[in-house]
Amino acid sequence: MTDPLNAFVPGPRCAIAGRPGGALDGLSFAVKDLIDIAGIPTGGGTPDWPTGRTIPAEHAWVVAQLLAAGASVIGKTITDEVSLGILGENAHDGTPLNPAAPDRVPGGSSSGSASAVAGEACDFALGTDTGGSVRVPASFCGLYGIRPTHGRLDFTGITVQAPDSDTVGWFARDAGIFARVGAVLFGAPCPSKLPTKLIIATDAFGLADPAVAAALQPMVHRLAALLGHSAERILAPPGLTAWQGAQRVLQSSQSLQTFAPWLDRQNPRLAFNVARGLVLASQITDADRTRSALIRLEARARMRHLLQPGTVICLPTTPFPAPLRGLPLSTLNVLRERMSCLTSHGGLTGVPQVNLPGATVDGTPVGLSIIGAPGTDLELLAIARNFAGQAL
Amino acid sequence: MTDPLNAFVPGPRCAIAGRPGGALDGLSFAVKDLIDIAGIPTGGGTPDWPTGRTIPAEHAWVVAQLLAAGASVIGKTITDEVSLGILGENAHDGTPLNPAAPDRVPGGSSSGSASAVAGEACDFALGTDTGGSVRVPASFCGLYGIRPTHGRLDFTGITVQAPDSDTVGWFARDAGIFARVGAVLFGAPCPSKLPTKLIIATDAFGLADPAVAAALQPMVHRLAALLGHSAERILAPPGLTAWQGAQRVLQSSQSLQTFAPWLDRQNPRLAFNVARGLVLASQITDADRTRSALIRLEARARMRHLLQPGTVICLPTTPFPAPLRGLPLSTLNVLRERMSCLTSHGGLTGVPQVNLPGATVDGTPVGLSIIGAPGTDLELLAIARNFAGQAL
Numbered sequence: 001m002t003d004p005l006n007a008f009v010p011g012p013r014c015a016i017a018g019r020p021g022g023a024l025d026g027l028s029f030a031v032k033d034l035i036d037i038a039g040i041p042t043g044g045g046t047p048d049w050p051t052g053r054t055i056p057a058e059h060a061w062v063v064a065q066l067l068a069a070g071a072s073v074i075g076k077t078i079t080d081e082v083s084l085g086i087l088g089e090n091a092h093d094g095t096p097l098n099p100a101a102p103d104r105v106p107g108g109s110s111s112g113s114a115s116a117v118a119g120e121a122c123d124f125a126l127g128t129d130t131g132g133s134v135r136v137p138a139s140f141c142g143l144y145g146i147r148p149t150h151g152r153l154d155f156t157g158i159t160v161q162a163p164d165s166d167t168v169g170w171f172a173r174d175a176g177i178f179a180r181v182g183a184v185l186f187g188a189p190c191p192s193k194l195p196t197k198l199i200i201a202t203d204a205f206g207l208a209d210p211a212v213a214a215a216l217q218p219m220v221h222r223l224a225a226l227l228g229h230s231a232e233r234i235l236a237p238p239g240l241t242a243w244q245g246a247q248r249v250l251q252s253s254q255s256l257q258t259f260a261p262w263l264d265r266q267n268p269r270l271a272f273n274v275a276r277g278l279v280l281a282s283q284i285t286d287a288d289r290t291r292s293a294l295i296r297l298e299a300r301a302r303m304r305h306l307l308q309p310g311t312v313i314c315l316p317t318t319p320f321p322a323p324l325r326g327l328p329l330s331t332l333n334v335l336r337e338r339m340s341c342l343t344s345h346g347g348l349t350g351v352p353q354v355n356l357p358g359a360t361v362d363g364t365p366v367g368l369s370i371i372g373a374p375g376t377d378l379e380l381l382a383i384a385r386n387f388a389g390q391a392l
Numbered sequence: 393m394t395d396p397l398n399a400f401v402p403g404p405r406c407a408i409a410g411r412p413g414g415a416l417d418g419l420s421f422a423v424k425d426l427i428d429i430a431g432i433p434t435g436g437g438t439p440d441w442p443t444g445r446t447i448p449a450e451h452a453w454v455v456a457q458l459l460a461a462g463a464s465v466i467g468k469t470i471t472d473e474v475s476l477g478i479l480g481e482n483a484h485d486g487t488p489l490n491p492a493a494p495d496r497v498p499g500g501s502s503s504g505s506a507s508a509v510a511g512e513a514c515d516f517a518l519g520t521d522t523g524g525s526v527r528v529p530a531s532f533c534g535l536y537g538i539r540p541t542h543g544r545l546d547f548t549g550i551t552v553q554a555p556d557s558d559t560v561g562w563f564a565r566d567a568g569i570f571a572r573v574g575a576v577l578f579g580a581p582c583p584s585k586l587p588t589k590l591i592i593a594t595d596a597f598g599l600a601d602p603a604v605a606a607a608l609q610p611m612v613h614r615l616a617a618l619l620g621h622s623a624e625r626i627l628a629p630p631g632l633t634a635w636q637g638a639q640r641v642l643q644s645s646q647s648l649q650t651f652a653p654w655l656d657r658q659n660p661r662l663a664f665n666v667a668r669g670l671v672l673a674s675q676i677t678d679a680d681r682t683r684s685a686l687i688r689l690e691a692r693a694r695m696r697h698l699l700q701p702g703t704v705i706c707l708p709t710t711p712f713p714a715p716l717r718g719l720p721l722s723t724l725n726v727l728r729e730r731m732s733c734l735t736s737h738g739g740l741t742g743v744p745q746v747n748l749p750g751a752t753v754d755g756t757p758v759g760l761s762i763i764g765a766p767g768t769d770l771e772l773l774a775i776a777r778n779f780a781g782q783a784l
Contacts, residue, residue, distance in 0.1 A: 269661045275667030
């Protein structure tokens with residue numbers, strides 16, 4: 001099967017029909033290759049990951065729910081190596097196309113899922129998001145994308161990276177389909193009553209490129225009008241950089257703990273930058289971790305303080321549109337640190353976040369995000385649906 | 393062409409006939425894939441190394457000399473990735489067979505060259521030795537192997553790792569052939585007069601497994617008898633570990649400097665352990681380098697003090713025979729540090745060293761090394777030839 005998007009993992013394409021008659025009957029979806037499909041090896045984006053692993057006997061919980069609701073699997077999609085990447089360039093499988101900006105990266109690590117949806121190969125696609133791996137490709141490819149409340153969806157059958165931050169989410173082009181998937185997975189309809197207060201995170205807008213902040217302003221205005229009330233606030237009083245530093249310490253320490261036995265036993269082939277992250281994680285001290293866990297406590301308290309009932313926060317999903325493909329690491333690693341200043345709150349505090357497409361800079365997409373209190377995923381999906389309807 | 397040794401780089405085997413009538417007429421040799429052969433890409437043991445590199449237009453100086461002397465090239469051999477390894481396990485090309493111990497590693501990074509000679513695929517083979525990459529596989533495979541005086545042989549056309557320590561050497565099964573290659577490359581006959589004093593490096597024997605030290609004793613006694621006089625001395629008064637630490641700092645800093653532009657531009661696929669070494673090198677401070685350069689000065693002075701005219705030093709080449717294949721990194725990295733305590737003097741002080749085969753532990757080879765003052769390479773080859781003749 002041809003794959004002009006380079007979105008799907010090489011080899012025979014898997015296809016599983018959904019159970020007819022469900023809420024998602026007739027929809028097609030793709031599955032990031034960190035998520036189990038029964039009978040198919042989970043590749044994890046590296047040739048040395050499957051070694052010694054058994055072929056899954058069961059679908060991941062999330063795949064089983066979607067098949068039971070009538071959606072059909074059309075294939076597994078390329079991921080950054082073992083989920084450790086945010087740009088979508090995989091040294092083994094190549095870089096999936098960003099259909100909205102073909103000379104640019106798609107974002108990662110759920111790169112192939114974003115590419116498949118943006119390229120109209122399917123209606124929606126599953127990804128995972130530990131440090132931004134759904135939100136970033138959603139922003140870069142111009143898609144709806146959700147990082148659900150941490151711990152709300154069953155993670156069974158999904159490759160773990162950093163369990164304190166791992167989530168499973170999805171992408172869609174259509175806000176209605178985006179919300180319908182949520183109603184199935186969260187087991188409840190989207191509410192008809194929307195939140196009533198919008199907080200505009202001024203520090204996050206300040207960290208974005210001025211052109212991005214300007215491009216998002218019309219969306220912010222429409223969103224404020226939709227909800228009825230808005231106010232400007234600082235999201236992270238100690239600095240988004242402080243939150244980013246704490247999440248880097250906690251997430252990369254936990255990632256190393258996950259992968260260390262594999263590294264030791266297998267000495268796997270990894271892109272240098274992926275290995276670099278794991279080695280630098282081994283240099284983190286217990287004192288760093290203790291301090292970072294305190295910053296996490298403060299960050300969670302800050303989110304509770306801001307996210308009173310009926311409140312959502314908006315911010316740029318990424319500080320810039322998708323970078324060009326093939327940049328040197330010295331450039332990319334600086335961009336990556338800056339991007340994670342706008343995404344680290346997710347893994348750090350567990351709040352749900354939805355990327356709303358709708359803006360571009362020089363023709364390249366960039367998204368506006370909304371964040372709600374833990375458990376308000378369906379409210380965020382309802383905003384996305386109403387926001388889209390309003391735009392028509 | 394079949395390759396039961398897995399010694400040669402995958403793909404078509406190159407073959408170049410030597411010029412008839414020279415000193416090495418009729419001999420065949422193999423070339424480590426870090427050394428240029430005109431018209432053939434130099435692979436360097438990694439699929440991402442040749443990218444963007446031009447195919448060599450000229451043979452490396454050393455290859456040209458050997459062809460001109462009548463020896464014929466029979467192929468290029470597997471190396472550890474970009475010479476960064478000492479065990480001979482290559483995650484991309486596999487592990488060459490150690491014909492003397494098939495369940496064990498061949499040693500590296502000149503793994504395929506040692507395998508090809510030990511497996512009788514050719515008469516001799518070229519390798520490089522920066523931190524032990526000829527000496528270690530010679531010990532593990534039971535071969536003659538030489539690390540020449542640093543800077544004595546022209547390094548043109550050979551992939552640089554750490555120029556302050558890089559050398560090009562060779563392996564042979566037969567001491568006569570071993571010495572004849574040296575006469576060609578050094579441009580002079582082996583002397584008939586041997587050194588007259590043997591220093592037995594007691595600290596180095598103390599660092600070896602007791603079974604290895606015991607197995608080498610008969611060789612030491614024969615060598616002392618051959619030269620006429622022997623004495624026990626400490627090689628490294630501050631500790632072989634201090635020399636090893638200094639060489640690790642200096643060599644790995646210089647390796648990183650060599651490879652950093654490639655890593656940045658290419659983000660190459662590397663085995664995790666190779667990447668780990670490069671990343672840890674990036675953590676070395678200028679203060680570490682300054683201190684290590686002082687230790688290097690002291691080590692060179694110590695060698696000058698010990699290696700008075702007519703003197704050679706003997707020590708175990710490796711502290712143990714070849715380890716089993718496929719050990720976990722946590723085990724291998726400890727073994728590797730210990731091995732380099734017995735090899736670091738080479739890169740640190742530039743002295744020439746020859747491995748003499750002839751001992752085994754439980755049937756597995758382990759070698760005795762002789763070291764001479766800089767420039768005494770031919771004297772070491774003469775000892776090897778006489779030592780072998782004596783054994784007959």
